Amino acid sequence: MKFIHTADWQLGMTRHFLSGEAQPRFSGARLDAVRRIGELAAEEGCGFVLVCGDVFESNQIDRQVLVRALDAMASTPQVTFYLLPGNHDPLDAASIYRSRRFREHQPANVVVLESPQPVPVGEGVELVAAPLTSKRPLRDLVDQACTLQEPTEALRIIAGHGALDSRSPDADNPALITLARLEERIEAGEIHYVALGDRHSTTDEGTSSRVWYSGAPEPTDYDEIDPGNVLVVELEPGHIEVRPHRVGTWTFERHESHLASDADIDALEEWLASLEDKERTIVKLSAVGQVSVAQRARLDRLLELQTDLLAAFEPWERRTDLVVLPDDADFEVLGLSGFAHEGLCDLRDLASSGDDQEALAARDGLALLHRLSGTAQ
Incomplete structure (x- = not known):
């Protein structure tokens, strides 16, 4: 049996740092990934696609997202999609899976896993x-589902959603999935593969190579490790092969830049230029160091351009500490005289007076003056 293990599609997800046309493209990419998963399953000869929770961002997503998702799955009718309700889209009284809209548009190849049967x-x-x-279960549902089963000669695939106890810092959470118990069941031949969702990073858990988080098929945040994959699983008696396959097209990048010279700004500019597919790349930048007013003006111009090119560009505020210290060269190139020169000197004195709000505003004003004068390269 060959199948695809995936999870955490979170269709309908929004991100606060995406604006303008970037958010619709981000949403569209998640729906496109559904089609790619179906096509991959057909190409690989997979019997089905198993989606381990959080198919949707919530039970209150927009109708258009729902019908487009079902249409994307229907585009490969030879592939069956098994959908497991997760904590974002639990099988509660308001469940999207029990809604009239879902039932009306549900294609024949989409099956909701509503019980441990x-x-x-x-x-x-x-x-x-x-x-x-529910969003917050009160027990280890995976272990409970395994306990309910009668012995069988069949190969058993377990589908779950949640955090493993081996990873969670909250030892008192009753919903944690017990990894050691899963490994015991695998060793005893009771179960043969555990497909998990919730962790957005592709991860092989434990020592058996039979407990996996597939990760999210499209990245959702900066902390994820190797996201953007689905798992092609080949299972037979005494043998298993799990192969990650990349389907994601978006990228989240964190970058720390230490700035003290024009060469440092050159290096930052080169790194930004090296980013591929900028309209699908989200960058969080840490800038630490000491620059002149002219260098700050140059940096502002560079970052303004990247804001227009990238899907999103945001400062890494907790790790940003850039000090602007004016020097004589900053003012000589402006060539001001008279009242303008006197005003410039006042700004310079104020900018050098400390780190209060007035000094910071004066430094910003000097940088803006450099930019408007056209002297920043």
């Missing part, structure tokens, strides 16, 4: 699910 997915292979019925 084993589902045959191939000859000698069955799927056991642990759907979430």
Whole structure:
């Protein structure tokens, strides 16, 4: 049996740092990933696609997102999509899976996993699910689903969503999935693969190589490690092969830049120029160091350009500490005289007076003056 393990599509997700046309492109890319997953399953000869929770961002997503998602899955009718409710889209009273809109548009190849009842997915292979019925479960639903099953000769795939106890700092969380118990069941031959969702980073857990988080098919944040994948799983008695396959097209980048000279700004400019597919790249920049007014003006021009080119460009505020110290060269190139020169000197004195709001405003004003004069290269 070969199948695709994926999770955390979170269709309908928005991001506060995306503005203008970037948010629609971000949303569209997530729907495009659904189509690519179906096409990959068909190309690989997979029996089905297993989506382990958080298919949707919430149970209150826009109708258009829902119908487009179902249409994307329907575009490969030969592939069955099994959808597991997660903490974002739990199977509660307001569940999107029980809504009239979902039922009206649900294609024949989309199946919602609503209970731990084993589902045959191939000859000698069955799927056991642990759907979430609330955002905050009060027990280990994966272990509970396994406990409910009778012994079988079939290969068993377990579908769950949530944090493993081996990773969570909250040891008192009753919903944590117990990794050691899963490994015991695998060793005993009770279960043969555990497909998990919730962690957006592609991760092989434990020591058996049979417990995996697929990660999100499109990145969602900076902290994720190796996101943008789905897992192609080939399972047979005594053998398993799990192969990550990249489907994501967006990138989140954090970058720390230490600035003290024109050469440092050159290096930052080169790094930004090296980024590919800028309209699908989101950058958070840390700028630390000491620059002149002219260098600050040059930096502002560079960052303004990148704001227009990138999908999103935001300062890494907790790690940004850029000091602007005016020097004589900053003012000589302006060639001002008379009242203008006197005003410039006043700004310079104020900018050098400390780090209060007036001094910071004066430095910003000097940098702007450099930019308007056209002297910043």
